[in-house]
Amino acid sequence: MDQRHERSEMQQAKERWEEERLRPALDRVERAAMPSDLSQQRLYTPLDDAGRDYPGDLGFPGDYPYTRGIYPSMYQGRLWTMRQYAGFGSPEETHERFAYLLGQGQGGLLVAFDLPTQLGFDSDDPRAKGEVGVVGVAVDSLADMETIFGGLPLEQASPSLTMNSAATVALAMYVAVAEQEGVPAARINGTTQNDILKEFIARGTYIFPPRPSMRLTVDLIEYCTAHLPRWNVMNICGYHVREAGSTLVQEVAFALANAITYIEACLERGLEIDAFAPRLAFNFNATCNLFQEAAKYRAARRLWARLLRERFGAQEPASWMWRAGAGSAGSTLTAQQPENNIVRVALQALAGILGGVQSFHTAAYDEALALPSEHSALLALRTQQVLAHESGAAEVIDPLGGSYYVESLTDQIETEVNRYIARIEAEGGMLKAIDEGRAQTEIAQSAYAYQQQIETQERTVVGVNRFEDDDDPAIExxxxxxxxVEAQIAKLQSLRRERDNAAVRGALAALEGEARGDGNLMYPILEAVRAYATIGEICAVLRDVFGEYRAASF
Amino acid sequence: MAAVRTTPIRVLVAKPGLDGHDRGAKVLAHAMRDAGMEVIYTGLRQTPATIVDIAVEEDVDVVCVSVLSGAHNMLFAEIMEGLRARAAGDIPVLGGGVIPDQDIALLKQMGVREVFTPGASLTAITGYIRDLVSA
Structure with a gap:
């Protein structure tokens, strides 16, 4: 009774303030608001805390529902992992870089593959022309993986293989090298991105149609639960959904809707939820909208915990924990006045830290223009070090917790994401949304609306549509x-001459047979990889059996 | 007075090469439709030969090619050559993407009419196309 009385007094006080104090001030001068993905009030007060239950909705760090962080000590124990620009080039150069990083005690090795490798084309394929070794390293066969990882202390390594449609092939190659190096399977550590559904709705590096793609995804997970207990089977990406132009709510909703689709497919395969859920991790975006982004990570943790525990009945706390990395939103970085990107990246990293992510990747300020220089790559790392050691943001766990504003945003994001997911499911789920092009269209519409805001100057992008100057730096x-490219193709062609081609043909025929049946394809792929079949040959067999995906035009 | 065109401008928006970045291409296609143009979007990973085929068969007024993978010099050269080989060298080709200045000069030497880089406004692009077609 008392509380209700207090509340209505507060409500009246707020209304009085709005009418007598705020309105006259705004009548004198009112600035246009920045466009927002979430509807916001001008001011948040204790009125906005009504109905929130501290133990049930927030709890303590390390406790369900993990809104305040997945670990009890968070950054008091260990700081987040500061990810750096990955580098690229030939397998030989990648090896040297990784040897250096391992020598420095950095086990987290990010392996970016070139587009032909990601799409299952050999380096001498006509479709690979002009793209070999450009956005990452070219890996045609096990021989290249041996060049990259051979002779390194792999028990200390945790490579992240950024592969999706052909993730099984990349993992098979890594497993084969680790075996050669004498690492027991139980100690092989690392990550495959293996998030194929976001390729259909956002990133575009798909090969096969959605259903056979899902089969390969689950094959990889099933194989890892049986043989590689330390492998992180999947990195589910909201990151690329947002880069494709989605709203904040769509980023979370599509990532979780994809996650639900994977979980259901694994359960259908007969896997136990707690056998694989702890090996799922997330990769999210960070824009400059500090408070909304921080609230997003908090909301995602609570959504994931409730989803896993309440809907999927997971028993293990590790299954309930939303482990996530985030990275600066490349789409917010501008080619105009590139030094401004230093400020943007710092805000984005701060958002990630205030939101309690496990790792953050800061982009170099000149990435929109050029190969990051040593100087800009170092500055990206220094940005995180300043935040870690000078800002004070790491000194208190979940420093924004209890903010009327941020808690309201967290609730709002949770509600809107749940509503979005419910609609996707009512309409038949993600696979159907992909088949019918609805997910793609919804994201494209958000991208268009965002661009329209820039065109009409409703949204300001400093240096692009306001505060411009004329001396744009050159793009490199x-x-x-x-x-x-020549060395890569020469190696590939001599491999094709020198390997036991009868064994390759046998392994590829066995793969084809299994692909036409319903067995787990990780095993025949591993055999083909060990026989030095190339990624192009393996994927050609699968293309033949499964067909290739063609996106619906619009 | 020039004859006023009564049929909508037909534009082909094309994504050659392997890169999957089509946010820009889709946003542009949407803007051109809003500006009353008929747009055909090829979808990802088309070969230059397919793009030329579609341009000729669909009898488009303009071809807009978006490349962000860095493979633009090769891809544009093949498209320009292909159009000329099909006696369609008069269809204007525009480029968009992350393209360095020295390459823009090179693309223009090949016959690409204009190249739009990140930050270009949609109104500027649709306006350019309208002027180009009505000229």
Whole structure:
């Protein structure tokens, strides 16, 4: 009774303030609001805390529903992992870089593959022309993986293989090298991105149609639960959904809707939820909208915990924990006035830290223009170090917890994401949304609306549509280096001559047979990889059996 | 007075090469439709030969090619050559994407009419196309 009385007094006081104090001030001068993905009030007060239950909705760090963080000590124990620009080039150069990083005690090795490798084309395929070794390293066969990882202390390594449609092939190659190096399977550590559904709705590096793609995804997970207990089977990406132009709510909703689709497919395969859920991790975006982004990570933790425990009945706390990395939103970085990106990246990293993520990747300020220089790559790392050691943001766990504003945003994001997911499911789920092009269209519409806001100057992008100046710096690109391409193709062609081609044919025939049946394809892929079949040959067999996906035009 | 065109401008928006970045291409296609143009979007990963085929078969007024992978010099050269080989060298080709200045000069030497880089406004692009077609 008392509380209700207090509340209505507060409500009246707020209304009085709005009428007598705020309105006259705004009548004198009122600035146009920045466009927002979430509806916001001008001011948040204790009125907005009504109905929130501290133990049930927030709890303590390390406790369900993990809104305040997945670990009890968070950054008091260990700081987040500061990810750096990954580098690229030939397998030989990648090896040298990784040897250096391992020598420095950095086990987290990010392996970016070039587009032909990601799409299952060999380096001498006509479709690979002009793209070999450009956005990452070219890996045609086990021989290249041996060059990259051979002779390194792999028990200390945790490579992240950024592969999706052909993730099984990349994992098979890594497993084969680790075996050669004498690492017991139980100690092989690392990550495959293996998030194929976001390729259909956002990133575009799909090969096969959605259903056979899902089969390969689950094959990888099933194989890992049986043989590689330390492998992180999947990195579910909201990151690329947002980069494709989605709203904040769509980023979370599509990532979780994809996650639900994977979980259901694994359960259908007969896997136990707690056998694989702890090996799922997330990769999210960070824009400059500090408070909304921080609230997003908090909301995602609570959504995931409730989803896993309440809907999927997971018993293990590890299954309830939303482990996530985040990275600066490349789409917010501008080619105009590139130094402004230093400020943007710092805000984005701060958002991630205030939101309690486990790792953050800061982009170099000149990434929109050029191969990051040593200087800009170092500055990206220093940005995180300043935040870690000078800002004070790491000194208190979940420093924004209890903010009227941020808690309200957290609730609002949870509600809106749940509503979005419910609609996707009512309409038949993600696979149907992909088949019918609805998910793609919804994201494209958000991208268009965002661009319209920039066109009409409703949204300000400093240096692009406001506060411009004329001296735009020159763009420089990663270019194919002919000597790298030639060397890669020469290695590939001599491999095809020197390997036991009868064994390759046998392994590929066995793969084809299994692909036409319903067995787990990780095993025949591993055999084909061990026989030095190339990624192009393996994927050609699967293309033949499964067909290739063609996106519906619009 | 020039004859006023009564049929909508037909534009082909094309994504050659392997890169999957089509946010820009889709946003542009949407803007051109809003501006009353008929737009055909090829979808991802088309070969230059397919793009040329579609341009000729669909009898488009303009071809807009978006490349963000860095493979633009090769891809544009093949498209320009292909159009000329099909006696369609008069269809204007525009480029968009992350393209360095020295390459823009090179693309223009090949016959690409204009190249739009990140930050270009949709109104500027649709306006350019309208002027180009009515000229």
């Amino acid at each position: 690109l990663h270019r194919p280096r002919p000597e790298v």
